[in-house]
Amino acid sequence: MSDRYLSFVNSLWGRRLAQAVGLPQPLPLQRHRSGQPGLANPVIVAGAGRLTEHVHRLFSSTDTVAATAATVKAPSTVKVQGAVFDATHVADLQHLDELYTFFHANARRLGQHARVVVLGTAPEHCQDLPQAVAQRALEGLVRSLAKELRRAITVQLIYVAPGAEDALDSSLRFFLSRRSAYVSGQVIRLQKPVDSHITLHWDKPFAGRRALVTGASRGIGLAIAQVLARDGAHVVCVDVPQAQSALQQAADSVDGSALPLDITAPDAAALLQAHVSQYGAFDVVVHNAGITRDKTIAKMTETAWRSVLAVNLEAPLQLSQALLDNHGLNPGGRIVCVSSISGIAGNLGQSNYATSKAGVIGLVQGLAPRAAAQQVTVNAVAPGFIETQMTAKVPLLIREAGRRMNSLLQGGQPVDVAETIAWLAHPASGGVNSQVVRVCGQSLLGA
Ligand SMILES: NC(=O)c1ccc[n+]([C@@H]2O[C@H](COP(=O)([O-])OP(=O)(O)OC[C@H]3O[C@@H](n4cnc5c(N)ncnc54)[C@H](O)[C@@H]3O)[C@@H](O)[C@H]2O)c1
Numbered sequence: 001m002s003d004r005y006l007s008f009v010n011s012l013w014g015r016r017l018a019q020a021v022g023l024p025q026p027l028p029l030q031r032h033r034s035g036q037p038g039l040a041n042p043v044i045v046a047g048a049g050r051l052t053e054h055v056h057r058l059f060s061s062t063d064t065v066a067a068t069a070a071t072v073k074a075p076s077t078v079k080v081q082g083a084v085f086d087a088t089h090v091a092d093l094q095h096l097d098e099l100y101t102f103f104h105a106n107a108r109r110l111g112q113h114a115r116v117v118v119l120g121t122a123p124e125h126c127q128d129l130p131q132a133v134a135q136r137a138l139e140g141l142v143r144s145l146a147k148e149l150r151r152a153i154t155v156q157l158i159y160v161a162p163g164a165e166d167a168l169d170s171s172l173r174f175f176l177s178r179r180s181a182y183v184s185g186q187v188i189r190l191q192k193p194v195d196s197h198i199t200l201h202w203d204k205p206f207a208g209r210r211a212l213v214t215g216a217s218r219g220i221g222l223a224i225a226q227v228l229a230r231d232g233a234h235v236v237c238v239d240v241p242q243a244q245s246a247l248q249q250a251a252d253s254v255d256g257s258a259l260p261l262d263i264t265a266p267d268a269a270a271l272l273q274a275h276v277s278q279y280g281a282f283d284v285v286v287h288n289a290g291i292t293r294d295k296t297i298a299k300m301t302e303t304a305w306r307s308v309l310a311v312n313l314e315a316p317l318q319l320s321q322a323l324l325d326n327h328g329l330n331p332g333g334r335i336v337c338v339s340s341i342s343g344i345a346g347n348l349g350q351s352n353y354a355t356s357k358a359g360v361i362g363l364v365q366g367l368a369p370r371a372a373a374q375q376v377t378v379n380a381v382a383p384g385f386i387e388t389q390m391t392a393k394v395p396l397l398i399r400e401a402g403r404r405m406n407s408l409l410q411g412g413q414p415v416d417v418a419e420t421i422a423w424l425a426h427p428a429s430g431g432v433n434s435q436v437v438r439v440c441g442q443s444l445l446g447a
Pocket of ligand 1: 214215216217218219220221238239240243261262263264287288289290291311338339340341382383384385386387388389390391
């Protein structure tokens, strides 16, 4: 669905009017396009932790030039497209001043659409209380910067566990690129990878890999299939048999295969297993299919309650377990679920949906340690307001509020969710496990 307000305030007259009366002025996000350089350029690399060298190596291994700067004091007029602050060395409250100094001096140097990443050591991995307190404090800084820098700038915190340094590349590449346009204010924890895969195929990371995407005939599912296929995967597209013609069209458009399947059918796991026996195990499984049946609980029918839980939660749980129990996922495999900010914040009229999507977070956290033993990761995205047929059904005023109530002042596109899933599913993302990453432009809901 198109966002007419976004187009209007970016027209000559619209911009003037919005400025005059103080209306919100969202900037159209810049998203990744094939053939574009992957990383923001130039980027300031600052801080003095254990990852600084690693970050420099990332830039030197590409054609991207990094503007190197220690904690710069004097503001410069030269605009940069990104900043990475390695704060893993921050050991007490005094050290936090370094971040103040750096961001105070450089906030205005960041160009529109710039990417900012702060690297830290998670409090649970700190050696003493002052360090744990200072590292936890970084969350507040990052979430505030994500709210105040505006101009479509995004800001994230990545906590890197000791020993997980080599797992950093795929995450830095994602968060310093246009692929993460609608992800902001997130805190990610990197662990030692569950597998030992090292990929150098940054352009086609899924080459030779098989991916399964449920609900792939339209909306977010179709975008996921397109992005995974763009990056080299053979995508098996699943959707209900009633959507067969749209499903076949979707599968053809990504040179993939169509598998008509109602994921809530009693024999769904067996049919999927039969598919695996015939064509081989999957490397990526994306549980995207989902439905809403909104009503306040007093008015909600039992069917509406049950059907939402069956599609959104029970099916991903049963299919994941069946695949893991029967070698349906290769070592290095990735399961990615689609939750929602409703599952984090709750939502009026969505008790069934929010229950199912909160359950998806439980599924991720409960299954991840077990899957790790098979060298498989389990993560989720939690989209906010994404422009699809699902949100087109939302009444106008609620829809408009949903679009604007986030730091980027607009709804996301299906591709924003798809790019985030592609990062979680990346062969080099074995260190990202049991994470729930919001794709919501830092929505105020559940913040
Ligand atoms: N659109 C948003 O703003 C938003 C926000 C948060 C989360 N999500 C989640 O993202 C996912 C995709 O949402 P969307 O907006 O693209 O929805 P959509 O309604 O456009 O597409 C969902 C797809 O799932 C399929 N599906 C439904 N039940 C199925 C079943 N039993 N078996 C197989 N396929 C089935 C549908 O046929 C459809 O093709 C859902 O899980 C949804 O809850 C969406």
